[in-house]
Amino acid sequence: MYKSHIRPFLLLLFALSTFNLAFGQSSADGDPVAGEKLFKNNCAQCHAYDAAVVVGPGLKGIEERRDYEWLKAWIQNPAAVIASGDDYAVELYEKYNKVQMTAFQSFGDEEITAILAYVKQANEAAPTAAADAGASGAVAASDSGNGKVFNVILIALLVIMGLVLLALLAVLNLLTQLNKGDGEPVDTRGIGERLSDGLRSVVQNSTVRNAIIVLFLLFGAKATFDGLYSIGVHQGYAPTQPIPFSHKLHAGEMEINCAYCHTGVYKGKQAGIPSASICMNCHNAIKQGSPNIQKIYTAIENDQPIEWVRVHNLPDLAYFNHSQHTAVAGLDCENCHGEIPQMEVVQQRHSLTMGWCIDCHRQTDVNAKGNEYYDALLEAHNAASTESMKVEDIGGLECARCHY
Numbered sequence: 001m002y003k004s005h006i007r008p009f010l011l012l013l014f015a016l017s018t019f020n021l022a023f024g025q026s027s028a029d030g031d032p033v034a035g036e037k038l039f040k041n042n043c044a045q046c047h048a049y050d051a052a053v054v055v056g057p058g059l060k061g062i063e064e065r066r067d068y069e070w071l072k073a074w075i076q077n078p079a080a081v082i083a084s085g086d087d088y089a090v091e092l093y094e095k096y097n098k099v100q101m102t103a104f105q106s107f108g109d110e111e112i113t114a115i116l117a118y119v120k121q122a123n124e125a126a127p128t129a130a131a132d133a134g135a136s137g138a139v140a141a142s143d144s145g146n147g148k149v150f151n152v153i154l155i156a157l158l159v160i161m162g163l164v165l166l167a168l169l170a171v172l173n174l175l176t177q178l179n180k181g182d183g184e185p186v187d188t189r190g191i192g193e194r195l196s197d198g199l200r201s202v203v204q205n206s207t208v209r210n211a212i213i214v215l216f217l218l219f220g221a222k223a224t225f226d227g228l229y230s231i232g233v234h235q236g237y238a239p240t241q242p243i244p245f246s247h248k249l250h251a252g253e254m255e256i257n258c259a260y261c262h263t264g265v266y267k268g269k270q271a272g273i274p275s276a277s278i279c280m281n282c283h284n285a286i287k288q289g290s291p292n293i294q295k296i297y298t299a300i301e302n303d304q305p306i307e308w309v310r311v312h313n314l315p316d317l318a319y320f321n322h323s324q325h326t327a328v329a330g331l332d333c334e335n336c337h338g339e340i341p342q343m344e345v346v347q348q349r350h351s352l353t354m355g356w357c358i359d360c361h362r363q364t365d366v367n368a369k370g371n372e373y374y375d376a377l378l379e380a381h382n383a384a385s386t387e388s389m390k391v392e393d394i395g396g397l398e399c400a401r402c403h404y
Contacts, residue, residue, distance in 0.1 A: 028117070030110075035118030038111055040257035042104065046282065049122040054254065055282055056096055059119045072112055077103050099285040232315065238347030239309040243292050252341035258333050266327045269320075273308050276300050311346050312337065318354070319402050329391075330367040335360075354402075361396035365389065 039049065046055035062071065066088065074081050074089065078101040081089040093100065104111075250256050261278055262271035276299045287293050299306050314320055325331045333340060338349030350356060366389045368374035374394075381389040395401060 030113030030115070030117030032114065032117040032121040034111075035114035035116070036122075038115050039118050040255065041259050043115065044254070044256050044260070046101070049119045055099060055285055056101060057092070060123050062119065063116060068112075071116070072109070074101070075103075075107055075112055076105050079103065097285050102281070233351050233353060234313065234348050235351045236347060237311060238345050239311060241309055241345075242307055243295050246344050247340050247346055248342055248344045258340075265322050265333070267323050269322060271322050273310075276306055279306075312348055312352065314352060317403055319404065328367065328371070329364070331364075357402070358397060361391040364391050366391055366394060 048054050048058045049060065051058040051060045066074070078089070082093050082100070251258065258271075259265050261274035264270050264272035276296050279296050280300065283293050283296060296306065325336075326333070336350060336352070340346065366374060368378045368389065377394055378389055381393055390396070
C-alpha cells in the first residue's frame with residue numbers, strides 16, 4: 001500500500017527535476033566572465049547591456065520580460081520566432097524598423113546563460129560604478145581648480161620678480177653714478193643701449209665666437225642623426241580615410257569589441273581590415289541617409305572594397321603575429337596602438353621600432369597562467385631566479401623570432 005502511493009510521487013519528483021535540468025536555465029547558471037567576451041564580440045554592436053537603445057532594445061531586465069526558453073529560441077533563430085506569429089517577437093520586429101536580429105545557431109545553453117549572467121552582473125555593478133565615477137569626478141574638479149589657482153599664483157610671482165629685477169637695475173645704475181668721480185663723464189645712455197653694447201662686446205670676443213660655432217655644429221650633427229634614425233618611423237601618422245570613421249564613437253562610446261571589425265586580431269597573424277558587409281550589419285538600419293554611409297552602399301553595389309588607408313606599418317623584414325600577443329600573451333590592443341577608444345582619428349602613437357619592441361620584451365612578464373606550454377619553462381626559471389619570467393628569458397630577444 002505504501003509503495004503504491006509513494007511510487008507516483010517519486011516519478012513526479014523525477015519528472016520535475018528533469019524539467020528543471022532541461023528548461024530551468026537562467027543567468028545564475030552562466031559564467032559572467034565568458035559572457036562578457038561573448039557579449040562584446042557578438043551582441044554589443046546592436047544591444048547595450050543596460051536600458052539604452054542601440055540598433056535593438058537594451059537588455060536590462062530581459063529575463064523578467066521573457067523566460068529562458070523564449071530567449072533561447074529567439075537567439076538561435078529569430079526569423080522562426082517571428083514567423084510563428086509570436087506577439088512579442090512581431091512587436092519587436094515592427095518597432096525596430098523591421099531589422100531582423102542575426103541568428104546564433106551555434107550558441108547553446110552554456111553561451112546563452114553566460115551572456116545573461118554578464119548582462120545581469122553589469123547592470124548590478126552599474127550604480128556602484130556611477131557613484132565611483134561621481135566621486136572621482138568631484139576629485140578631478142577639485143584638482144582642476146587647484147591647478148588654476150597654482151597657475152595664477154605662478155604668474156603673479158613672475159610679475160613680482162620682474163618688477164623687483166627692474167628696481168634692482170635702477171638702484172644699481174644709481175649707485176654706479178654716485179661712485180663716479182667729479183671729473184668722470186656721466187653715462188647718460190639708457191638701459192637698453194647699455195645692454196646692447198654689452199652683448200656686442202661679448203659677441204666680438206673670439207672665445208665666445210668659437211664656442212657658438214662648436215655648439216652650432218653639435219646641434220646640427222644631432223639633428224642630422226635624429227633625422228636618419230627617424231627614417232621609416234611614422235609615429236604620429238594619422239592619414240585621412242576614404243570614409244570618416246570615429247573609433248571614439250564605435251570602440252569608445254558604443255564599446256564595440258575590436259575583434260568584431262578586425263576579425264583576425266585574436267586568431268591570426270593580421271588583425272584584418274573590415275569589409276563593407278561588416279559595416280552593413282549595423283548601417284543597414286542606422287544613418288542610412290548619411291552621405292558617408294552611402295559610400296558603403298556604393299562600394300557594395302559596385303562590388304568594390306573600401307580602400308582604407310593602413311595606419312600601422314611594419315617593414316617587410318619584421319614578422320609580427322597578432323594572436324601571439326593578444327590571445328597568448330593577453331595584451332590589450334592599447335599596448336601597441338594607444339588609447340584607440342579615445343581617438344576620433346586613429347594615429348600611430350608609438351614608434352614601433354625594433355628598440356621599442358625589444359624594450360617591451362625586456363619588461364613584460366610571460367603570461368604563463370593556465371598555459372601548460374610554459375609549465376616546464378616556468379619551473380626551470382623559478383629554480384634559477386627569484387625574478388619573474390620575462391619574454392627575453394624565453395628567447396624574446398633572439399633575432400630569428402622576428403627576422404627569418
